[in-house]
Amino acid sequence: MTLSTAIDTNSAKLKRPKPAVSAGTGKVGVMLVNLGTPDGTDFKPMWRYLREFLSDPRVIELNRAIWYPILYGLVLTTRPKKSGANYARIWNRQKNESPLRTFTRAQGEKLAQMLGDQPNVVVDWAMRYGNPSTASIAEKLVGQGCDRILAFPLYPQYSATTTATANDQLFRALMKMRAAPAVRSVPPYYNEPVYIEALARSLKQHLARLDFEPEVVITSYHGIPKPYSDKGDPYQAHCLETTRLLREKLGWSEKKLITTFQSRFGAQEWLQPYTDKTVEKLGKEGVKSIAILNPGFSVDCIETLDEIGREVAETFHHAGGEKFAHIPCLNDSPEGMAVIEAMVRRELSGWV
Ligand SMILES: C=CC1=C(C)c2cc3[nH]c(cc4nc(cc5[nH]c(cc1n2)c(C)c5CCC(=O)O)C(CCC(=O)O)=C4C)c(C)c3C=C
Ligand SMILES: [Fe+2]
Numbered sequence: 001m002t003l004s005t006a007i008d009t010n011s012a013k014l015k016r017p018k019p020a021v022s023a024g025t026g027k028v029g030v031m032l033v034n035l036g037t038p039d040g041t042d043f044k045p046m047w048r049y050l051r052e053f054l055s056d057p058r059v060i061e062l063n064r065a066i067w068y069p070i071l072y073g074l075v076l077t078t079r080p081k082k083s084g085a086n087y088a089r090i091w092n093r094q095k096n097e098s099p100l101r102t103f104t105r106a107q108g109e110k111l112a113q114m115l116g117d118q119p120n121v122v123v124d125w126a127m128r129y130g131n132p133s134t135a136s137i138a139e140k141l142v143g144q145g146c147d148r149i150l151a152f153p154l155y156p157q158y159s160a161t162t163t164a165t166a167n168d169q170l171f172r173a174l175m176k177m178r179a180a181p182a183v184r185s186v187p188p189y190y191n192e193p194v195y196i197e198a199l200a201r202s203l204k205q206h207l208a209r210l211d212f213e214p215e216v217v218i219t220s221y222h223g224i225p226k227p228y229s230d231k232g233d234p235y236q237a238h239c240l241e242t243t244r245l246l247r248e249k250l251g252w253s254e255k256k257l258i259t260t261f262q263s264r265f266g267a268q269e270w271l272q273p274y275t276d277k278t279v280e281k282l283g284k285e286g287v288k289s290i291a292i293l294n295p296g297f298s299v300d301c302i303e304t305l306d307e308i309g310r311e312v313a314e315t316f317h318h319a320g321g322e323k324f325a326h327i328p329c330l331n332d333s334p335e336g337m338a339v340i341e342a343m344v345r346r347e348l349s350g351w352v
């Protein structure tokens with residue numbers, strides 16, 4: 001192939017803007033992006049979701065020649081069934097979807113209403129893995145005349161395994177567009193006063209409804225493998241700072257509000273202390289009542305509802321604990337929406 005035919009073939013692959021699209025109509029798309037979730041709890045949709053998720057080199061950094069035989073030979077033959085059973089327990093049967101999708105949609109719909117004073121802003125929501133895909137929503141926004149997109153990876157604390165891969169995926173979609181929009185991405189908000197305030201309010205409200213006052217409150221964050229952190233992922237520092245600021249806001253001691261990391265995957269060491277081991281230790285030491293909140297999750301999902309709300313609760317009770325409460329995520333609550341709205345309005349400045 002000559003150089004000129006190679007260039008012709010390449011440029012032919014770039015999408016011609018759909019007739020409705022004309023770059024420069026001045027609309028701004030706001031795209032909330034969450035992690036992703038399976039389309040169903042059966043083996044096939046679980047397999048598809050886990051394959052996409054666990055094939056991401058930002059998530060599993062192992063050499064592909066080593067990882068793929070493990071992924072296809074071991075993980076994808078066993079985990080879809082096991083995880084599917086867990087998803088089935090928390091499934092939103094009315095909408096036939098996972099809570100993560102229901103809550104993310106609600107956040108998108110409420111944000112659209114809140115930005116009703118901005119006629120040039122279009123709000124939508126997407127997933128990094130699964131549906132609605134980031135590419136489909138990027139194309140939809142461009143098709144609606146957006147020549148600028150504000151992406152909002154819904155992770156308060158930055159990690160390459162979440163925030164960075166959400167941004168990667170958006171740019172991957174733009175690679176296929178000839179008239180690609182300008183892009184901004186909302187930065188991590190782990191230390192933003194509006195977020196800390198929202199966590200404090202929500203926690204106080206939920207604690208006030210309990211019939212007990214927990215001796216210990218745990219902020220439990222999704223973990224990452226320790227080597228990722230050692231190589232410079234700032235995630236752990238962001239999590240610790242969120243908890244420190246929340247503790248300061250509440251005026252609580254370091255004994256009353258502690259930090260742990262949950263949802264380990266695979267054999268290597270992950271960030272410590274582990275949530276399950278900590279809860280077991282507390283129970284065995286005679287602590288009778290605890291509450292757990294998940295400040296790193298924008299919405300409730302399998303990891304909060306099933307892992308914390310069921311598995312970790314059981315662990316505590318088996319270890320001698322008596323009273324356990326799981327505090328819901330901010331979700332689409334007024335407190336949660338105030339955070340999303342504040343971040344979006346700030347990042348839209350100069351664009352609207
Ligand atoms: C090596 C594997 C994983 C890393 C690293 C990881 C980081 C990470 N994940 C979240 C948020 C979520 N993870 C969720 C589910 C989930 N996570 C992993 C693996 C890793 N996560 C798996 C295999 C799964 C699927 C469920 C399972 O089979 O156990 C979810 C919930 C999705 C849902 O549909 O409800 C969220 C949210 C963060 C924040 C993070 C790193 C900071
Ligand atoms: Fe995860």
Ligand SMILES: [Fe+2]
Binds near residue numbers: 263303307
């Ligand atoms: Fe889990």
